[in-house]
Amino acid sequence: xxxxxxxxxxxxxxxxxxxxxxxxxxxIFEGNEIKYVTDCIESNFVSSVGEYVNRLEEMLVxxxxxxxxxxxxxxxxxxxxxxxxxGVEQDDEVLMPALTFIATANAVSYIGATxxxxxxxxxxxxxxxxKLDSYLSQITQIKDGQCFNKKSGKRIKAIVPMHSxxxxxxxxELNNVAKKYNIVVVEDAAESLxxxxxxxxxxxxxxxxxxxxxxNKIITTGGGGAILTNDEKLxxxxxxxxxxxxxxxxxxxxxxMIGFNYRMPAxxxxxxxxxxxxxxxxxxxxxxxxxRYADAFKSIEGVKFxxxxxxxxxxxxxxxxxxxxxxxxxxDELLETTNSQNIMTRPIWTLMxxxxxxxxAPKMDLSVSESLExxxxxxxxxxxx
Amino acid sequence: xxxxxxxxxxxxxxxxxxxxxxxxxxxIFEGNEIKYVTDCIESNFVSSVGEYVNRLEEMLVxxxxxxxxxxxxxxxxxxxxxxxxxGVEQDDEVLMPALTFIATANAVSYIGATxxxxxxxxxxxxxxxxKLDSYLSQITQIKDGQCFNKKSGKRIKAIVPMHSxxxxxxxxELNNVAKKYNIVVVEDAAESLxxxxxxxxxxxxxxxxxxxxxxNKIITTGGGGAILTNDEKLxxxxxxxxxxxxxxxxxxxxxxMIGFNYRMPAxxxxxxxxxxxxxxxxxxxxxxxxxRYADAFKSIEGVKFxxxxxxxxxxxxxxxxxxxxxxxxxxDELLETTNSQNIMTRPIWTLMxxxxxxxxAPKMDLSVSESLExxxxxxxxxxxx
Numbered sequence: 001x002x003x004x005x006x007x008x009x010x011x012x013x014x015x016x017x018x019x020x021x022x023x024x025x026x027x028i029f030e031g032n033e034i035k036y037v038t039d040c041i042e043s044n045f046v047s048s049v050g051e052y053v054n055r056l057e058e059m060l061v062x063x064x065x066x067x068x069x070x071x072x073x074x075x076x077x078x079x080x081x082x083x084x085x086x087g088v089e090q091d092d093e094v095l096m097p098a099l100t101f102i103a104t105a106n107a108v109s110y111i112g113a114t115x116x117x118x119x120x121x122x123x124x125x126x127x128x129x130x131k132l133d134s135y136l137s138q139i140t141q142i143k144d145g146q147c148f149n150k151k152s153g154k155r156i157k158a159i160v161p162m163h164s165x166x167x168x169x170x171x172x173e174l175n176n177v178a179k180k181y182n183i184v185v186v187e188d189a190a191e192s193l194x195x196x197x198x199x200x201x202x203x204x205x206x207x208x209x210x211x212x213x214x215x216n217k218i219i220t221t222g223g224g225g226a227i228l229t230n231d232e233k234l235x236x237x238x239x240x241x242x243x244x245x246x247x248x249x250x251x252x253x254x255x256x257m258i259g260f261n262y263r264m265p266a267x268x269x270x271x272x273x274x275x276x277x278x279x280x281x282x283x284x285x286x287x288x289x290x291x292r293y294a295d296a297f298k299s300i301e302g303v304k305f306x307x308x309x310x311x312x313x314x315x316x317x318x319x320x321x322x323x324x325x326x327x328x329x330x331x332d333e334l335l336e337t338t339n340s341q342n343i344m345t346r347p348i349w350t351l352m353x354x355x356x357x358x359x360x361a362p363k364m365d366l367s368v369s370e371s372l373e374x375x376x377x378x379x380x381x382x383x384x385x
Numbered sequence: 386x387x388x389x390x391x392x393x394x395x396x397x398x399x400x401x402x403x404x405x406x407x408x409x410x411x412x413i414f415e416g417n418e419i420k421y422v423t424d425c426i427e428s429n430f431v432s433s434v435g436e437y438v439n440r441l442e443e444m445l446v447x448x449x450x451x452x453x454x455x456x457x458x459x460x461x462x463x464x465x466x467x468x469x470x471x472g473v474e475q476d477d478e479v480l481m482p483a484l485t486f487i488a489t490a491n492a493v494s495y496i497g498a499t500x501x502x503x504x505x506x507x508x509x510x511x512x513x514x515x516k517l518d519s520y521l522s523q524i525t526q527i528k529d530g531q532c533f534n535k536k537s538g539k540r541i542k543a544i545v546p547m548h549s550x551x552x553x554x555x556x557x558e559l560n561n562v563a564k565k566y567n568i569v570v571v572e573d574a575a576e577s578l579x580x581x582x583x584x585x586x587x588x589x590x591x592x593x594x595x596x597x598x599x600x601n602k603i604i605t606t607g608g609g610g611a612i613l614t615n616d617e618k619l620x621x622x623x624x625x626x627x628x629x630x631x632x633x634x635x636x637x638x639x640x641x642m643i644g645f646n647y648r649m650p651a652x653x654x655x656x657x658x659x660x661x662x663x664x665x666x667x668x669x670x671x672x673x674x675x676x677r678y679a680d681a682f683k684s685i686e687g688v689k690f691x692x693x694x695x696x697x698x699x700x701x702x703x704x705x706x707x708x709x710x711x712x713x714x715x716x717d718e719l720l721e722t723t724n725s726q727n728i729m730t731r732p733i734w735t736l737m738x739x740x741x742x743x744x745x746a747p748k749m750d751l752s753v754s755e756s757l758e759x760x761x762x763x764x765x766x767x768x769x770x
Contacts, residue, residue, distance in 0.1 A: 029426050037426065037652075038419050044411060046607040046656065047600020073458045073608065076646035090497075102629050102640050109643045112475075112497060215432020215650070222431040222650030223458065244487050251720055253734040255487050258494045258742055261461035265600070265607030267422075268652060271431065335636055349638040357643055 004302045004327060005334045011296045012343055012379050015289070021342040022380045025318065027220045028282065032274040040270035048243065050266025052273055057226075059276040064193075064201040066209075066228040068235030071264035071272070072242055075190040075212025075225035079107035079160070081241055081262060082208040082227055085234050086184040088113050088157045093149055093362060095159035095183065097127050098351040099369045103212075104160055104188050105352050116149070116156065117353045117363035123309045125320070125372065126169035127161045133177045135364040140181060147181045152362060158184040163192035163202050165378070166218070166317035167308055171197045171205035186210070189228070193218055194283040194315030202312075203228040208238075213268075218282055218317050218383075219275035221268040239263075283315050285383040290316040293379070302327045318378045328374040335377065348376040389687045389712060390719050396681045397728055397764050400674070406727040407765045410703065412605045413667065417659040425655035433628065435651025437658055442611075444661040445596075449578075449586040451613040453620030456649035456657070457627055460575040460597025460610035464492035464545070466626055466647060467593040467612055470619050471569040473498050473542045478534055478747060480544035480568065482512050483736040484754045488597075489545055489573050490737050501534070501541065502738045502748035508694045510705070510757065511554035512546045518562045520749040525566060532566045537747055543569040548577035548587050550763070551603070551702035552693055556582045556590035571595070574613070578603055579668040579700030587697075588613040593623075598653075603667055603702050603768075604660035606653040624648075668700050670768040675701040678764070687712045703763045713759040720762065733761040 016022055040052050053071060060069035072078045088094055090112030096104050098117035105115040118135065121128035140147050140156060147156045159178055161169040171187075178185045189195075189203035190212035196202065203209030208231075213224035227238045240246075245259030264272075290307070297305035304322045308314035323331060331347065338345040351373050353363045401407055425437050438456060445454035457463045473479055475497030481489050483502035490500040503520065506513035525532050525541060532541045544563055546554040556572075563570045574580075574588035575597035581587065588594030593616075598609035612623045625631075630644030649657075675692070682690035689707045693699035708715060716732065723730040736758050738748045 026429060027431065029429065029431075033426050034423050037422055041414050041418050041422065041656070044414065045600075046412065046414075046605060048608060049600075074646045102631075102638070102644070103646060106629065106643055106645070110495070214646075215430075215434075220431060222652035223433060223646070223648075224650075244491065246487075251724070251731050253487070253732075254740065256741055258491055259487070260491070261459045261488060261599075261608070263608075265653065267607035267656060268650065271426070271652060339636070346636050347638075355639065356641055 001337065002330055002333060005330055005337050007300050008303055008321065008334060009337050009341060009343065011300060012338065015292050015296050016380050016385045022344060023382065024344045024346055024378055025216050025381050027215060028383055031278045033271055036270040036274045037267065040266055046267040047265050048263040050269065052266045052269035053264060056269040056272045056276065059273060060226055060228070063276065063279065064203055064228055066204050067230045068228070068232065070227045070235060070238040070242060071269060072225045072227060072262045073264055074223045075210055075214060076103040076107055077260065077262040078210035078225035078227045079103060079188060080110050081238055081260070082186045082210050083107055083111055083158065084241065085208055085237055086158045086186050091154060092157040093152065093154045094157060097162055097369065098353050098363060098366050099125065099164065099348060099372060100162045100188065100352060101190070101349055103190065104162055105358055114154065115352060115358060115361050117361060117366060119364055119366050119368050120372065121368060124167045124169050125164040125306070126167065127174055128368065129170060129173035129177045133180070136177070136181050142182065145182055147183055149362065156183055158186055160186050160188050162188035163195055165320055166192045166195045166315040168192065168195050168197040168202050168312035168314065170309065170311060175205065191217065191317045192315060194279055196313040198311055204230070207231065208234060213272055218286070218315055219272065219279055221264065221272035221275070224264050224268050224272060282383040286316045286381065289381065289385050290319055293319055317381065319381045321377045321379055322372065323375040325371065325375070331374060331377065344380060346378045348373055348378070386722065387715055387718060390715055390722050392685050393688055393706065393719060394722050394726060394728065396685060397723065400677050400681050401765050401770045407729060408767065409729045409731055409763055410601050410766050412600060413768055416663045418656055421655040421659045422652065425651055431652040432650050433648040435654065437651045437654035438649060441654040441657045441661065444658060445611055445613070448661065448664065449588055449613055451589050452615045453613070453617065455612040455620060455623040455627060456654060457610040457612060457647045458649055459608045460595055460599060461488040461492055462645065462647040463595035463610035463612045464488060464573060465495050466623055466645070467571045467595050468492055468496055468543060469626065470593055470622055471543045471571050476539055477542040478537065478539045480541060482547055482754065483738050483748065483751045484510065484549065484733060484757060485547045485573065485737060486575065486734055488575065489547055490743055499539065500737060500743060500746050502746060502751060504749055504751050504753050505757065506753060509552045509554050510549040510691070511552065512559055513753065514555060514558035514562045518565070521562070521566050527567060530567055532568055534747065541568055543571055545571050545573050547573035548580055550705055551577045551580045551700040553577065553580050553582040553587050553697035553699065555694065555696060560590065576602065576702045577700060579664055581698040583696055589615070592616065593619060598657055603671070603700055604657065604664055606649065606657035606660070609649050609653050609657060667768040671701045671766065674766065674770050675704055678704055702766065704766045706762045706764055707757065708760040710756065710760070716759060716762065729765060731763045733758055733763070
């Protein structure tokens with residue numbers, strides 16, 4: 001076995017100090033989860049109307065500092081609605097990193113729009129604003145205040161930066177570029193609840209943002225998500241469109257647009273309220289674990305433990321190793337070795353542009369994403385470790 | 386006050402015998418709900434993988450007799466996937482009753498297809514197969530084995546009969562017509578869990594069917610739904626497409642088509658398992674309540690209590706009064722009077738063709754739907770009554 005693979009495996013093992021199988025992540029229910037869910041069932045309001053839905057939204061507003069939060073059935077639904085509210089229409093293009101989870105690209109596809117893949121940088125593993133600027137200056141033209149891809153002729157309506165593994169993208173830089181080209185920014189904050197860019201929580205640096213509470217996230221509602229915004233009209237519209245766009249009336253069933261059944265049920269919100277109460281603790285534990293990994297990996301040559309960018313504070317949702325470029329051939333051996341020793345590890349997502357359904361989608365030079373795809377490995381990150 | 390309005394209000398009041406506000410419907414949690422949901426949280430598997438998801442699917446298979454069940458985040462999602470699997474594509478037309486809940490039309494819209502509204506009949510309040518046959522014989526032509534609307538030039542790919550308030554549509558008649566025109570049938574069984582057409586449960590008389598477990602349905606999972614089918618390939622594809630179309634692999638993240646985050650979380654499935662255990666009891670109670678209403682309304686002239694068609698057995702999800710044609714002007718007074726006396730009542734849905742976003746959609750003569758819209762009122766239907 002390769003020495004570096006052995007060293008990395010031993011180092012992870014030394015940090016986590018577990019005898020049994022250690023997953024990449026798992027939820028922790030040691031607060032009021034059972035109490036609130038029981039109370040929710042006893043209240044008889046388990047569906048889309050219920051006190052816990054309101055409470056979870058209030059807690060998200062308090063925690064993130066966003067003016068409005070609208071909870072949804074999952075993060076994909078939240079992203080879908082954000083894109084609609086951002087004005088994305090059929091046949092538009094939406095910029096996003098090639099290095100992202102499939103939901104970002106799927107949500108764009110639901111509208112009949114096309115994902116347009118851009119590269120990332122090493123500081124945040126998120127969108128590289130400088131490289132984007134240079135690319136857009138070559139391929140776009142502004143007509144009537146809208147940005148068009150000169151090659152495809154399609155409008156580029158929005159960009160969806162993703163805070164990979166919880167690490168905040170440099171939003172000021174990105175917003176400057178987006179403003180220059182008149183492109184709306186929607187943050188994919190699915191992984192970054194508990195992460196801050198400068199002094200403000202992620203999801204607060206764009207028109208709209210989507211959060212996920214899937215089972216593998218820092219807190220979970222079973223399945224769930226949320227839309228964040230500081231715009232009152234958009235918040236109202238988000239509630240409207242996620243509840244079948246029904247017009248309030250004492251008894252009539254009238255709907256004024258094509259809406260969705262996307263509101264989070266109160267049963268899931270009850271779990272979420274209990275989880276939110278523990279979010280600070282989870283973030284603290286995860287940041288401590290990251291510090292222990294960082295210390296342990298300092299002395300290992302050939303691999304780097306990824307740490308948060310200087311301008312922000314990460315929730316370290318998933319901890320990340322990046323093999324040196326000349327060690328990329330070891331990735332699969334490292335995955336085999338760790339997983340066979342009950343230490344769950346995973347590569348990063350297959351780049352979106354390599355998936356069959358997106359292989360013809362427009363893209364820029366993706367050399368950094370391609371290099372990271374070969375070298376990134378996520379390692380156990382549970383807050384209990 | 387009009388005498389008929391008074392008589393109807395008194396009659397409802399006499400049957401339900403409640404002192405406090407009586408909703409149209411509400412869930413009943415008097416089984417293992419808290420036990421199973423607690424167990425689910427303690428198992429740590431609250432998300433899309435979990436034993437309760439499998440158990441709920443097995444119980445649905447046992448109860449409905451369908452070979453496969455795939456549970457989803459809600460009934461709208463189930464319908465959306467059914468339509469995709471039925472082969473509905475952008476720019477197709479999908480036939481459905483004008484008298485249905487908005488979800489049926491929305492699900493069609495998500496694909497970029499157009500709802501095409503057809504009329505209903507008095508026996509089931511569902512699609513009128515004979516009238517449909519006559520209409521299709523005039524407006525369609527078959528090209529290469531596919532049915533086309535001669536006027537719009539669009540393909541008519543599918544029809545979505547809806548079992549209104551739980552009352553089964555005459556599926557044999559409808560299937561004969563659909564077969565003649567080579568149109569795929571997808572049952573909207575959102576309201577009809579516990580309802581049978583002839584000897585087989587609704588949802589078993591077509592290629593695919595969608596069930597809803599929304600908070601107002603006969604059983605609830607908070608929010609939830611299910612796809613039923615007897616086709617193994619479609620069932621597998623339903624699981625695949627509802628779980629982001631991820632290809633199984635020991636660690637790779639690859640997806641082979643545009644998929645959805647539509648799988649029901651285990652937390653909701655745990656509630657559903659407890660509810661399924663009580664479904665037979667709920668159906669019995671609701672059928673008894675309907676019988677009491679039927680008896681009480683026998684002597685009232687000017688209104689009819691709607692009873693199940695002879696060929697089937699209804700779950701009587703929502704009990705229904707139909708005012709005589711010459712009494713339709715009393716509908717709003719009846720709604721005002723009952724609701725002001727703490728008896729919740731509702732009109733039927735606004736016909737789909739009258740909603741802004743569907744007003745230009747193709748439609749046939751809808752005279753029966755239009756007449757029913759003016760005369761139908763749903764009355765309290767909770768299984769505890």
